[in-house]
Amino acid sequence: MVFRTDDCGKGRQGVSARVVDCISWPEIRARKIRDRDALLGRNAQWCLKEDVPEHIKDVSQVLQAHLTEREKEIVHCDATSLVERLASRRYTATEVIKAHCHVATISQALTNCLTEVFFDDAIARAAELDRHMDETGQVSGPLHGLPVSIKDHINVKGHDTSTGYIAWAYNTVATKDAVTVEILRKAGAVLYVKTANPQTLLSLETNNNVFGRTVNPYNRTLTPGGSSGGESALIALHGSPLGLGTDIGGSIRVPAAYMGLYGFKASVARIPHAGLRGPHDGMEAIIGVLGPLARSARDLALFCRTMLQYEPWLIEPPLLEIPWKQTVVDGADIPQRLCFAILWDDGVVKPHPPILDALQRTKRALLAAGHEVINWVPLDHQAAWDLIVKLYFLDGGEEYRELQINDPMVPQTEWILNQVPNGGKPFTVRETFRLNVERETFRCRVAAHWNGTKSQTTTGRHVDAVISPAAATLAPPHDTTRWWGYTSYWNLADYPAAVYPVAHHRASQYSPPDVSADITLPQVPRNDVERFVNSQWDPEIYDNAPVSLQIIGRRLNEEKVLGMLNVVDRALNNVHN
């Protein structure tokens, strides 16, 4: 049977049932994959000639052998460096996009990170930008010639937005760019790929029935994280310098952490967010944030600065008219001596040893740099999770279940849908009012807790930032994620948070850290989740996984968080290229 989109309905309502009438999910999946691979196959010169044998877990270095020196130089630039070198005409937009198309093609073969591919458009656009540069000697915008990759559920005009749902495959060609995408185009960025996200989007791994599973190139038995896991795998392999993700519980920060990248979740309504496809349009009890994943801290600011330069609040009403203050990122208004508070353990799930070690290293580095470091006392992490799950599923999970008729649940979908509260029944309107009050009460408690640190610092201020794990584990084996509390907590609080890399875990070099001088950790699991996570720890399993942490600031202090991230980066001797 030939698949015809006309048979299968369009738009979001009631699509699933009609798709099912036409064609089974394995057929849709086969066709989506075939279409993507055919587009990649058009440039045979960029394709891997043979698969990497399955027993080789670390594929992160595979592509080195396939690139020219010039390509290597280009794809090893961070975004900031690329736009500088494009502006100074050291590189043409054409060679930059081609190098990234090449690496993206290999990245796909290694990790299964791509969904939609539009290299031809990208190369045509790059040629146009090069002509503009030739004719005017000027860049066409602040991101002139920069390749940017886009998470699947963000609308890119003319491309399917299947978002990991069989029901949406071939039914959701975007008629309009998301606001961020529109700005990227104005700014001169070159769009060339969309990247995988998991079924439901509510997953910290990346797996769906449309394109299958995305894997971690540092260790293919591990997840690259999710829901922006196509991005994290692609960017870590240098197939993209900068990617757009989204985060309503950790979906930027966790994949960034698992892949050793930088990732930033701003406060709600600071960065454009309109033009996403996903369930629960109009749900406002808990709102996600769109943001960047990249290979340097400065690229996070580059993205935010560019977005706000275009005054997006004039076209996207929820956005706050708060212009970007780059001077703060660069250090203005950031005191010389800061006080950081470290969250060692959230009171629910103790982090694995390499994460505790990273916290300790960060502490030592900050003290050595002259800053103050105190302990952050965890507050209500289990309660925060219990509440945010209710907010995720105000409709009792109805819409998720409807969307997945004949689209079997992948394991992480099954896990999260097992958390659905209220016996799977929708809450009443009045119950949703009460849940909003609970959320505000939580936010008041967090604010008061933060204000209260003033009595513990010697700076005369409350703590400037919290340093925290981004997750309790390094990138875990597929389908074993069980605890979001280190990231989802800050979505519930609506505080900005950035992830940064600290180290790589090498099983062969591992020795257990001693953090007893810093904090007392529980010897016995405090709950079933912690029991599960504790039992996961084995240095061999996580071999080669990046070790990352998270820095958190007060709501709407995006610039200050990125400014303090620079402070931490310098203390840790993290170097940009």
Next chain:
Amino acid sequence: MVFRTDDCGKGRQGVSARVVDCISWPEIRARKIRDRDALLGRNAQWCLKEDVPEHIKDVSQVLQAHLTEREKEIVHCDATSLVERLASRRYTATEVIKAHCHVATISQALTNCLTEVFFDDAIARAAELDRHMDETGQVSGPLHGLPVSIKDHINVKGHDTSTGYIAWAYNTVATKDAVTVEILRKAGAVLYVKTANPQTLLSLETNNNVFGRTVNPYNRTLTPGGSSGGESALIALHGSPLGLGTDIGGSIRVPAAYMGLYGFKASVARIPHAGLRGPHDGMEAIIGVLGPLARSARDLALFCRTMLQYEPWLIEPPLLEIPWKQTVVDGADIPQRLCFAILWDDGVVKPHPPILDALQRTKRALLAAGHEVINWVPLDHQAAWDLIVKLYFLDGGEEYRELQINDPMVPQTEWILNQVPNGGKPFTVRETFRLNVERETFRCRVAAHWNGTKSQTTTGRHVDAVISPAAATLAPPHDTTRWWGYTSYWNLADYPAAVYPVAHHRASQYSPPDVSADITLPQVPRNDVERFVNSQWDPEIYDNAPVSLQIIGRRLNEEKVLGMLNVVDRALNNVHN
């Protein structure tokens, strides 16, 4: 039967039924009024010795005969002038508060504007402030000694918060100040009265079964507006220089307009809002705003500036950390030549002639001052009303009905509850998501409409502000309000708007204005509401009513709106005292 609060439950849930078990609403009302009047009666020297005969409609000048010259001087100051004179020790806090207690006592007798009275506390606090000044020579804060009146549903610690509900009378003594009240105290303000609001708060008049009806002192057959109608009556009579109101559909702006005052509704989340008592706690689909009513434009800025000076976002999480930019209010960043757009008619209900005349006068004044003036094309005013009513009643009006068991509906309650959508049934959660999407779609349309004016201006910018009626009528006869669209529209859009006075309507001097050169008005009513409002017009009925307008700016441009209000005020030769 003696009323004992212990018999009747406390808190909000299920109170009404239990109150009814104890005592009937007329008894509760009698007791509330008796208690208030007893407190006022303690200062017999401030009370009117006899009632003003009922046939005298205009009571606005009555109190002149009862005040000393010094008292008159004090109560005729605006808030800005008062804080200056208190700071320079021209007045003591004690004499300032006593003068206002005196006038408030008379205002109550003339208009029934007060609910809770706490003169003793106020006088004690003023004495404390005077001692502080004597000892230090310094003010205790930016509002040192300023009397500020508080709308009933805003929590003031230790005082009942009956909010126009029988069920809440004597059951709702606040245990904590609202955030605004807390800041007022820190800033040195002196609190002395709370003021009437209507049953449900969803009314642009002021009438309830606890304290009865509040009347317009310029013409007692008219309403002073609502829901902040106790404030507007009191401030117009100089019984308060500055009062706190709230506005979710016009409840600051309409009473300010009906009483010839200045009133300001900021964008949501700019001004502290926590600590209000009212139905629908946790409802976020449409959110009200707390703001000032006063007798000068500069007092609106004084209030906002003071609130934000205390960094309330550190304790009230929804608030935006956007510090107050007084320099913008004072003219910085406001172009010399502005372009204003006038909304003559919202396409649903044509304004009464004095309002059209005021628009025309404003237009002439702005043109004479060198500004540009274009027409604002109305967009979706009926649709906006139809939508906002759904958002007001997401629960199908359930909570309102529950609260009013044995608390009969006053006429305006009956009118608004007749607007309840969905057959009085609560919406489902998924329907509320769709309504949120509708609201955002509306906001996008308004933003695009505003952006689109750029092609019509000669300034190179879109219009800087919209000048609009605040209502279709002047203060109407009691129980006849039928159209909120001129104000509620900007709540739905979440744009800041300030009301300012233009004139007083004198029946004896009235002649119909000719606005035909500016706009074509419909000759035949376009709908039943307009038919009703058209038929209301009679210059005699509205004799002595103030004529006011509204200025609106883009979301979160509070300072710019107040800066442009200054421009309009100067063009109209409005003078502060």
